[in-house]
Amino acid sequence: MMNVGDYTFLFALGMIFAFMDSFGIGANDVSNSFGAAVGSGALNLKQAVLIASVCEFLGAFLMGSSTADTIKGGLIDVKLFGDKPELLMLAMVCALVGSSSWVLFASSRGLPVSTTHSIVGAITGAGIAGFGFSAVKWAEVGKIVLSWIISPLAAGLVTAIIFTITRFFILKHKDSLKRGLTAIPFYFAITIFINVFYIIFKGSPGLSLSSLPLGAIIGISLGISVVVFLWCNFFLKVYLRRKLEGEEPLKWYHSFYVRAVSTRSKDAENLEEIACEKDGKMIDSGIENADGSVNSGLAALDDTPDKPSTILQKFKNLLQKLKNKAFAGLNQDITKSSEAVDNIHDNSTRYDSKTEQLFCTLQVLTACFASFAHGSNDVANAIGPLTTIYYVWKHAEVDISGSAPVPVWILAYGGIAIDIGLLTYGYKVMATLGNNICYVSPSRGFSLSLGTSLTVLTCSKLGLPVSTTHCITGATTSVGLCSGGGVKSINWKILGMIASSWIFTLPAAGTVSGLLFALIIYSPHK
Numbered sequence: 001m002m003n004v005g006d007y008t009f010l011f012a013l014g015m016i017f018a019f020m021d022s023f024g025i026g027a028n029d030v031s032n033s034f035g036a037a038v039g040s041g042a043l044n045l046k047q048a049v050l051i052a053s054v055c056e057f058l059g060a061f062l063m064g065s066s067t068a069d070t071i072k073g074g075l076i077d078v079k080l081f082g083d084k085p086e087l088l089m090l091a092m093v094c095a096l097v098g099s100s101s102w103v104l105f106a107s108s109r110g111l112p113v114s115t116t117h118s119i120v121g122a123i124t125g126a127g128i129a130g131f132g133f134s135a136v137k138w139a140e141v142g143k144i145v146l147s148w149i150i151s152p153l154a155a156g157l158v159t160a161i162i163f164t165i166t167r168f169f170i171l172k173h174k175d176s177l178k179r180g181l182t183a184i185p186f187y188f189a190i191t192i193f194i195n196v197f198y199i200i201f202k203g204s205p206g207l208s209l210s211s212l213p214l215g216a217i218i219g220i221s222l223g224i225s226v227v228v229f230l231w232c233n234f235f236l237k238v239y240l241r242r243k244l245e246g247e248e249p250l251k252w253y254h255s256f257y258v259r260a261v262s263t264r265s266k267d268a269e270n271l272e273e274i275a276c277e278k279d280g281k282m283i284d285s286g287i288e289n290a291d292g293s294v295n296s297g298l299a300a301l302d303d304t305p306d307k308p309s310t311i312l313q314k315f316k317n318l319l320q321k322l323k324n325k326a327f328a329g330l331n332q333d334i335t336k337s338s339e340a341v342d343n344i345h346d347n348s349t350r351y352d353s354k355t356e357q358l359f360c361t362l363q364v365l366t367a368c369f370a371s372f373a374h375g376s377n378d379v380a381n382a383i384g385p386l387t388t389i390y391y392v393w394k395h396a397e398v399d400i401s402g403s404a405p406v407p408v409w410i411l412a413y414g415g416i417a418i419d420i421g422l423l424t425y426g427y428k429v430m431a432t433l434g435n436n437i438c439y440v441s442p443s444r445g446f447s448l449s450l451g452t453s454l455t456v457l458t459c460s461k462l463g464l465p466v467s468t469t470h471c472i473t474g475a476t477t478s479v480g481l482c483s484g485g486g487v488k489s490i491n492w493k494i495l496g497m498i499a500s501s502w503i504f505t506l507p508a509a510g511t512v513s514g515l516l517f518a519l520i521i522y523s524p525h526k
Contacts, residue, residue, distance in 0.1 A: 026421025059375025152474025
């Protein structure tokens with residue numbers, strides 16, 4: 001009979017491998033939300049990672065518990081573990097080992113796999129190894145598999161509608177910039193309304209949002225969207241017109257008080273930049289030697305003799321090397337492409353560059369919502385099994401009802417691990433999905449990000465652990481097909497590689513988890 005606090009080593013192992021699984025989620029799925037934003041040039045890699053880190057954590061921390069319930073106990077019949085709850089702990093540890101090992105392997109190869117597939121396959125594999133096929137709730141697995149098929153189709157359809165409307169009413173016209181400036185407040189208001197509505201409607205147990213009536217949710221969402229519409233109409237539209245039509249050298253923060261900013265010549269330079277430039281010239285001008293050579297200003301001023309390196313200096317150098325190694329991924333160029341990819345991009349219709357710039361802010365906004373949705377959905381993949389392990393360790397029994405709440409600290413733990421994986425290793429998969437499937441411009445990126453976030457948030461509310469990888473892939477393919485070149489606008493080789501990785505994910509994670517669980521429980525004991 002298990003007692004409270006027994007098998008602490010299993011809880012410790014669960015913590016370790018849940019962290020690894022969450023790390024892999026951050027490393028593999030970061031491209032889902034911000035790959036298009038970086039590929040289109042709306043953000044650079046460092047900006048994308050910084051913003052995504054915040055959005056992923058908030059999504060996981062505030063809204064991650066709903067899908068965690070499905071992953072936690074909805075896939076296998078936990079009643080079979082009633083007499084031996086410690087076996088359920090072991091099964092969840094093995095599931096985390098199987099899932100994390102496959103996701104990390106795929107991430108190291110730049111393969112964008114579904115982390116949802118991975119954990120579902122791993123839990124299913126452990127259940128089959130322990131009790132046979134009857135232990136698995138195949139109806140639940142079937143729903144999840146169905147969502148994998150529906151999610152890319154749904155995301156693709158929504159994305160196609162959004163981009164087609166944008167192209168028909170704005171992009172294809174000669175006065176596209178004028179049309180875009182007129183439409184941009186409506187785009188912002190609609191985007192804000194949809195995302196705020198779904199976020200509140202999904203709810204957060206910690207913020208008691210799930211208890212709000214539908215009328216209140218609509219009222220709050222509508223109120224926020226009206227405020228955003230007014231700001232866009234009276235400030236942002238004026239800012240964009242002056243910046244794009246008048247080519248005034250305005251900064252982003254001028255958009256909040258642009259009516260108070262005097263008209264500026266497009267040739268005017270910032271006084272601080274002039275001062276810095278002058279200072280730089282003074283320093284770099286250097287000192288001319290007798291032989292006509294010139295020393296740099298810094299070298300001329302620095303006549304301090306070299307000092308032998310100290311232990312402290314060596315330690316600082318070591319820390320700097322470790323820092324550079326840990327964050328090397330932030331300095332990668334993910335927009336590099338081959339000649340074949342460039343040819344595929346050339347098949348897509350290009351629109352007015354100034355009109356495209358109107359959608360940069362919208363694309364970043366929708367990417368933030370998509371990242372928030374991703375954090376709310378995919379954190380369940382790692383913290384669901386960890387929650388089960390923690391409950392059994394703390395109560396020495398199986399949560400048969402499946403109603404035990406997910407502790408806040410576990411949500412935060414998973415969110416932090418996702419951010420670390422994103423910061424240090426997210427560039428590999430982002431390079432695969434960033435711009436190699438099709439040509440992505442800000443208007444296209446906005447459409448696919450909004451379509452993805454709508455699909456993920458809806459399915460997440462329904463308790464379906466939908467794959468964000470499938471959603472973003474379906475949305476990206478859809479926007480590519482709508483780009484004017486048809487099938488020639490899509491890199492089918494990359495899509496084939498992605499599809500292959502999807503096929504291998506579930507059996508690979510399930511095999512590792514099942515073999516490990518069977519090896520432990522069926523091995524000889526004293």
